[in-house]
Amino acid sequence: MNKLRILACVVAVGFASAHAQEWKPAGDKIMTTWGENLNHQQPHPEYPRPQLERKDNWKNLNGLWKYAIVEQGVSAAPTQWDGDILVPFAVESALSGVGRSLNKDQALWYKNEISVPTRWQKGKTLLHFGAVDWRCDVYVNGQHIGQHEGGFDPFSMDISKALKKGEKQEVVIRVWDPTSDGPQPRGKQINNPHGIWYTPVSGIWQTVWVESVPTTYIVATKQTPNVDKSTLSVSANVEAVQSGDQLVVEAFDGGKKIAEATAAASATIELPLSNVTLWSPDNPKLYDLQVKVLRGGKVVDQAKSYFAMRKISMKADDKGIQRMYLNDKFVFHYGPLDQGWWPDGLHTAPSDEALKFDVIKTKEMGFNMIRKHIKVEPARWYRHCDSLGILVWQDMPSGDLGGNVWDMQPGKVSNGQHDKDRTPESEAIHRKEWKSIMDHLHNFPSIVIWVPFNEAWGQFKTEEITKWTMEHDPSRLVNSASGGNFAYVGHILDIHNYPDAAMPDPRLFGDKFILALGEFGGFGLPIDGHTWQNKDNWGYVSFKNKEELTDRYQKAVTDLSKLIPRGLSAAVYTQTTDVEVETNGLMTYDRKVIKIPENTLKKMHSVLYNQ
Known part of the structure; x- marks a missing residue:
């Protein structure tokens, strides 16, 4: 390697190191040990959806994004950015690296360039948000994908039609959060923290991730145990379902299959179970679940989940006093x-x-x-x-x-x-x-x-x-x-x-x-x-x-x-x-x-x- 190339490598390494060191916690408040040792290049890297797992084709988008705080009335994305923010930490938090407040007359913008493998674009590409407080508008490559209101519920958007050729895609997000100046659910947040009321939480505060799914895919499942009947009720919300599609549900105890049932994809399955262990604080027994959509006998989509058999009920005791019963026992x-x-x-x-x-x-x-x-x-x-x-x-x-x-x-x-x-x-x-x-x-x-x-x-x-x-x-x-x-x-x-x-x-x-x-x-x-x-x-x-x-x-x-x-x-x-x-x-x-x-x-x- 000649001297010029060596010098170029040194400069490149130095620039990358300097960029990696730009992030640091904001403010001077106390911190947890986990916060002190945070790897800001991979915050919260875990798969975020334990009740519906597809681990093959997904990417975690947590990390450093660009951010800007501008006047609320400005609808166009900023052309200049205030700096970096560490997602998924709220802009007011120390771990965001920003530590700035947001009021009802302001909007918080994010920008990130993400990589979407070209092989994903054969099906659908979904952008998932664990939680964003409060009103969130999503743009991909300049196209407005949709808006979501709600600070505590996860949401997803299909960004397939906005993707351009190649892997690099631009994601821009606009957030408006009035905290205690608005009627929306906010919990303990207040614009003027004091007493039992705490610092506001605005913007992205849970994991952001992107996922590739087939055109027909499982959006969500609903699983309800019935201990008295020894059954598990299972239904699925399937996107782009076709006539004749089937839903297959399999239950496992460890690696052993203990039950299986098949029905129309739009049906609710009552999965019969025998000799199961009931879930309780003393014995939190969980069973694995595999859910599949079949078309012509072939698997179109599948996801893993889990369940437990437990019953919570209200019943009078021998003195006529109403009690809470877990699995028909007072706890x-x-x-x-x-x-x-x-x-x-x-x-x-x-x-x-x-x-x-x-x-x-x-x-x-x-x-x-x-x-x-x-x-x-x-x-x-x-x-x-x-x-x-x-x-x-x-x-x-x-x-x-x-x-x-x-x-x-x-x-x-x-x-x-x-x-x-x-x-x-x-x-x-x-x-x-x-x-x-x-x-x-x-x-x-x-x-x-x-x-x-x-x-x-x-x-x-x-x-x-x-x-x-x-x-x-x-x-x-x-x-x-x-x-x-x-x-x-x-x-x-x-x-x-x-x-x-x-x-x-x-x-x-x-x-x-x-x-x-x-x-x-x-x-x-x-x-x-x-x-x-x-x-x-x-x-x-x-x-x-x-x-x-x-x-x-x-x-x-x-x-x-x-x-x-x-x-x-x-x-x-x-x-x-x-x-x-x-x-x-x-x-x-x-x-x-x-x-x-x-x-x-x-x-x-x-x-x-x-x-």
């Missing part, structure tokens, strides 16, 4: 309020390992349930709960807050008296996203309860929304209003009480509803060097050291255990981790300090399950 549900926030990634865990860590620690602490609080996680989080054995109560993210009265005392208000009067637009946004979330999460067996509303936050038409939820998914129980305005509908009556354990009066409500304590505790302990800010941190009750915290928590669990024989079926402790200025977590926000040892907590909690 007391006890778990933390899990916000799912991260100091470095906000809504986005820094890695899949981090995402799984919270579930592992929850299990090690002796909890058997998690209430996922007004947030929806990436699909892989639910897969971890399925695999590890954690019952999940899934909240609908709240939005359009304010304007209605909160009365959390059951028995004192009439049905729907304090429901919010939302605009038709606001109602439509809520209904659309709630349906999309329920459909998206339906196949995860760990989810046993839907929670449409929390503490009157945007709560409207409670009876109607609750009844619709029950009808849309009769395989689960519905907690209509956790700690909110009670319309006496659904399966569960749920109060919030801080800091002490309490319950609804079983003499008034026990024969009609499952009785739950949807939130309590909130014991705060700030740990120096591990807080969001240096002072003015907050908890419902604060303590000076771990010993004081442990003693107070032990008392709370003892008090809680006395309520179970009286009719309490579930309780939720606030909370898994500290979040921003809240220091009432069992772990610090950066997950580096566990305030009460896991084994100590597990021993304490054992009394709750042995009654």
